[in-house]
Amino acid sequence: MEKKSKNSQKNLIIAQNKKARHDYFIEEKFEAGLVLQGWEVKSLRAGKGQLTDSFVLLQNGEAFLMGTHIAPLNTVSTHYVVNPGRNKKLLLNKKELSKLFNGVNQKGHTCVALSIYWKEHIIKCEIALAKGKQSHDKRASEKDHDWKRQKQKIMRYNI
Numbered sequence: 170m171e172k173k174s175k176n177s178q179k180n181l182i183i184a185q186n187k188k189a190r191h192d193y194f195i196e197e198k199f200e201a202g203l204v205l206q207g208w209e210v211k212s213l214r215a216g217k218g219q220l221t222d223s224f225v226l227l228q229n230g231e232a233f234l235m236g237t238h239i240a241p242l243n244t245v246s247t248h249y250v251v252n253p254g255r256n257k258k259l260l261l262n263k264k265e266l267s268k269l270f271n272g273v274n275q276k277g278h279t280c281v282a283l284s285i286y287w288k289e290h291i292i293k294c295e296i297a298l299a300k301g302k303q304s305h306d307k308r309a310s311e312k313d314h315d316w317k318r319q320k321q322k323i324m325r326y327n328i
Contacts, residue, residue, distance in 0.1 A: 181287040183213050186220040189281045191307065193299035197268070198283070201232065201294050202260035208251055209239050213292060217242070218285055225259065225280035225296050227270055232259040234282055234294060259294060272298040 189195075205213075212218065223236040234257040241251040261269070272278050283295045302310070 183216060183285045183287065183292070184218040184220045185284045186223060186282055188221060189283055189297070189299065191302075191310075193279070193281060193297075193301055195283070195297045195299050196278075197272070197298045199261065199265050199269070199296050199298075200288075201265075201296055203234065203285070203292055203294050204258040204260065205292060206255075208241055208249070209255075209257075210292065211244075212239050212242050213285065215242060220282050220285060223282045225269070225282060226256075227266075227273055227280065230266065232261055232266060232269065232280075232296075233257065234259055234296075237282065237285075259296065269296075269298060277301055 217240040219238040219240075223234060226233045226235050236254070237257060238253050239255075240253055269280055273280055277300050279299055279301065281297055281299050283297050285292060285294050287293075
């Protein structure tokens, strides 16, 4: 049997918030743990998590992931009440929390969830301190993205 090396164990992404990268300038990223119930972990293993329109709420010195939808599996016990839109607590240290609180207090800044992924056997959430883009910023970002794609095509054909 082959042993897996550390390099072969990648962070497997469960869910991504692609809209966040389109709507915001990402300034600083943080890795946070999630407080989940057993049925939520099973559902995330099955890939039933969704991060669209999710955000991070900061209150009373704690961070909570809001707007995340984790669909329950059919195998969840019938006598157990599940709430797919439950708010999940994020596990961050005091230094990271203070950076987030100070950043969110600036005008135009917010905290959004970018992705949920596996890190070895633990589920982590990548959150970011972000500044909102205006419509002209979105157009400029799209032009830059198209130009990079065209450059790659040109380089591929010239080599």
